[in-house]
Amino acid sequence: DAKTTQPPSMDCAEGRAANLPCNHSTISGNEYVYWYRQIHSQGPQYIIHGLKNNETNEMASLIITEDRKSSTLILPHATLRDTAVYYCIDRTSYGKLTFGQGTILTVHP
């Protein structure tokens, strides 16, 4: 079972920042937090991952709390194409990504 919890759905206006929270209170010290997204009926797309420090790439920023019990994925300027299911995942064991239900993000005009 996934060890992360996310809100089931969120809305965001186009052009605004989308902030997607994730709770991973049982994460251990050497487990990374990964974020993927899945646009309807397509394969999941890797977004970003982090351990302790905040991370940024061309797609998003990842803010991890100091106690590592939660994180926030930030899409700085959401577009309609960012509408998708967003998954927050903590790596548990060899090769295993355990996907939960994720957050359905809807970006509206």
Add this chain to the structure above:
Amino acid sequence: ETGVTQTPRHLVMGMTNKKSLKCEQHLGHNAMYWYKQSAKKPLELMFVYSLEERVENNSVPSRFSPECPNSSHLFLHLHTLQPEDSALYLCASSQDGASKVDTQYFGPGTRLTVL
């Protein structure tokens, strides 16, 4: 484009048919995975291969038979499936599968319908 391709993209088969799903990765990775995504359910890991050796089989029924002839290709052979096996089947690859910092890249999936 993630560098992972899957064929066919859509497949309809009867319960007595035998078919195969194909996955190819162009990323130079050593680990490959099959996942299943049924309607309204999270992705479920089915099989993991590392350096062409199967390292995980998540209690998948024997009517699903994986094959990894080399590190770039992965097959899922299907026979005598049931309608409840209808799902999106996703292939993924990663550098080695052993590290906790080992990003998996997914293909577009094969939408399977079993009649």
